[in-house]
Amino acid sequence: MKYTVVLTAAYPPIAREILAGEFDVIEHPTEPERTEDEVITILSEADAAITLLSDPLTRRVLASNPNLRIIANHAVGYNNIDIEAARQLGITVTNTPGVLTEATADLTMALILAVTRRLVEGDREVRDTGRCLWEPLHLLGASLQGKRLGIIGIGRIGTAVAARAKAFGMEIVGVRRGDSLDRLLATSDIVSIHTPLNRETHHLIDAAALAKMKRGAFLINTARGPIIDEDALCDALQSGQLGGAALDVYELEPAVNPRLLTMNNVVLAPHIGSATFETRSAMARIAATDVYRFLKGQQPLHAVT
Numbered sequence: 001m002k003y004t005v006v007l008t009a010a011y012p013p014i015a016r017e018i019l020a021g022e023f024d025v026i027e028h029p030t031e032p033e034r035t036e037d038e039v040i041t042i043l044s045e046a047d048a049a050i051t052l053l054s055d056p057l058t059r060r061v062l063a064s065n066p067n068l069r070i071i072a073n074h075a076v077g078y079n080n081i082d083i084e085a086a087r088q089l090g091i092t093v094t095n096t097p098g099v100l101t102e103a104t105a106d107l108t109m110a111l112i113l114a115v116t117r118r119l120v121e122g123d124r125e126v127r128d129t130g131r132c133l134w135e136p137l138h139l140l141g142a143s144l145q146g147k148r149l150g151i152i153g154i155g156r157i158g159t160a161v162a163a164r165a166k167a168f169g170m171e172i173v174g175v176r177r178g179d180s181l182d183r184l185l186a187t188s189d190i191v192s193i194h195t196p197l198n199r200e201t202h203h204l205i206d207a208a209a210l211a212k213m214k215r216g217a218f219l220i221n222t223a224r225g226p227i228i229d230e231d232a233l234c235d236a237l238q239s240g241q242l243g244g245a246a247l248d249v250y251e252l253e254p255a256v257n258p259r260l261l262t263m264n265n266v267v268l269a270p271h272i273g274s275a276t277f278e279t280r281s282a283m284a285r286i287a288a289t290d291v292y293r294f295l296k297g298q299q300p301l302h303a304v305t
Helices: 014-019 036-042 059-063 083-089 101-116 119-129 156-167 182-187 207-212 230-239 277-295
Strands: 004-007 024-027 048-051 070-073 092-094 148-152 171-175 190-193 217-221 242-247 266-268
Touching: 004 014, 014 024, 014 277, 036 059, 048 277, 059 083, 070 277, 083 092, 092 277, 101 119, 101 156, 101 190, 101 217, 101 242, 101 266, 101 277, 148 156, 148 182, 156 171, 171 182, 182 207, 207 230, 230 242
Parallel strands: 004 024, 004 048, 048 070, 070 092, 148 171, 148 190, 190 217, 217 242, 242 266
Antiparallel strands: none
16 A cells, blocks of 8 residues: 655655655645644545644644544644644654754844844835935944843754854843743843743743833744734834834734734744745755655654654
8 A cells, every 4th residue: 555645735846756756645735824624634635744834733633534644744843733632643743853943043133133223124215215315313223243132042043043143243141941031131132032832932922021121122033923922012112112023923823913014113024934945945855754764664753752
């Protein structure tokens, strides 16, 4: 019997190249938002699947197909998957750790520079007016040299961001899981989030946390949207408590809080932290290789425990 592998999106070609010679591969077009019922239909023929972070892999979805034995999430995160349900159902879950580090760290620095130097505001002005005006007090931003960067989650990505920020002359303070945030929030000019999303970190940055930040500080998020209470963030931006924010992820993705769309002191990116050809291809290679190994009776290399 030939196993069937379902790809829930159009992944880089390497995924199909690894799998197509040995297994039947069904590839679906990319959809940024699917219901549970839609995912159940897509996975109905799957012995294995490569999935998106936006695919809701709930207990109901995972239990819908008794032949489903492995889910390879095309992401380092897996908060879209009911891990306990997968364990109980005998479904192996894998992710793609390690390969997103450099791309996400690069984007984090890009967002820091964009919001502190008001780059998006300037781009919009030039496009809207068709002119480049130089004035001594026009679009003044903030320099990074000598400023303190607070990193929430000093793991692989947080450490890579720290190395880049040091090259800009920044001072670094970082916290790990379980550490108090109070000193970091109170003393940092820029706060960057790099912690996983879980029960403990949901709305970690709420109104109380934002009130502890230095007035005029900047907040950067390339981790997961629900770590920030976006309504509280909007209040802090409008009141001037925060000088600006730069976001690559959102609380209710793919929707974006309409209040954020009206603010000039916010840079909004469409979840592109890992969006380089090299990184997304490496993610696809890892996911497909783990599926291949599993269906050939070998242990996958990146099983989530």
